[in-house]
Amino acid sequence: MSDHGGPTEDFHWESLVAELSLAADITVRVDAEIAGWLADRGDRVLVDLGCGAGGMAVAFGSAASAQARVRAVDGEPALLEATRRRAADAGLLGLETVQSDLASEIPIPPGTADVIWASGVVHHLPDEQAILDELAACLAPGGRLALGEGGLSGRSLPWDLGVGEPGLEVRLEAAQARWFAQMRRDLPGSVLKPYGWPRALRAAGLVDVTSRSFLLDLPAPLDPRAAEYVAGRLRGFLDHESLAKLVSAEDRQILGRLIDPDDVIYLGNNEDVFLLGVSTVHVGRRPGTPPAP
Secondary structure, three states: OOOOOOOOOOOOHHHHHHHHHHHHHHOHHHHHHHHHHHOOOOOOEEEEEOOOOOHHHHHHHHHOOOOOEEEEEEOOHHHHHHHHHHHHHOOOOOOEEEEOOOOOOOOOOOOOEEEEEEEOOHHHOOOHHHHHHHHHHOEEEEEEEEEEEEEEEEEOOOOOOOOOOOOHHHHHHHHHHHHHHHHHHHOOOOOOOOOOHHHHHHHOOOEEEEEEEEEEEEOOOOOHHHHHHHHHHHHHHHHOHHHHOOOOHHHHHHHHHHOOOOOOOOHHHOOOOOEEEEEEEEEEEOOOOOOOO
16 A cells, blocks of 8 residues: 555556656655654664655665665555665665555564655555554564555645636645545444554553654756646645545646646746655664574
């Protein structure tokens, strides 16, 4: 399972490899900062669940020791192939890929992982607390479970675009929040978790629970690759019916123009477009002392 920050139920994953690879390029510095914070040189096994195009898996491979095993897990073969290409480009020839759907199995033997990373994955599963309990049991003593969940919605557009009603991104954020609540409600067997991720990690038996946020800050004007990334993020509000229905007809029209390179308001030609986002990571440690190297 993978997530690129938006709805997933209508996605054809092979068509998203380029988009997810671009996202990994854009966030490479943030991924390296997160991996450097989470990984220890004594770690032996680090697992990226829902690896997407492999950005965090490669970041872990660079942050961990040469003896560490980094395992990238995803249910989509095209994304695992993209991960292997990214690892090869980074010179990480020992990175392992595993095809597995977290909704049906956890491909980690109990008590073996020093780091388990899951970003935008757990919230797609019906019983979030149950899966955290299972993941905690997969940790070695002293191992850490880290969740990339929450933060602040990304912002890229000036408040007033000169067309439509000002404040477009505020309305898009509200639409995505409604979509998310609907997605959680409609999941078969959905179980309420009326508390936050730190409490959920403690309920899974983990200690030293903490959270830290990481800033992605690309000021205006954006280079063409970053502008392409922003366009892809906005395109998600049009491409998937369940979310598009929550966006007004006027705002859908404006979105279509913003991502059209032939339109006068195309975002790639707007020198005020920027990219600002905050990703929050929640982490807890399994009690016990790690084994000696």
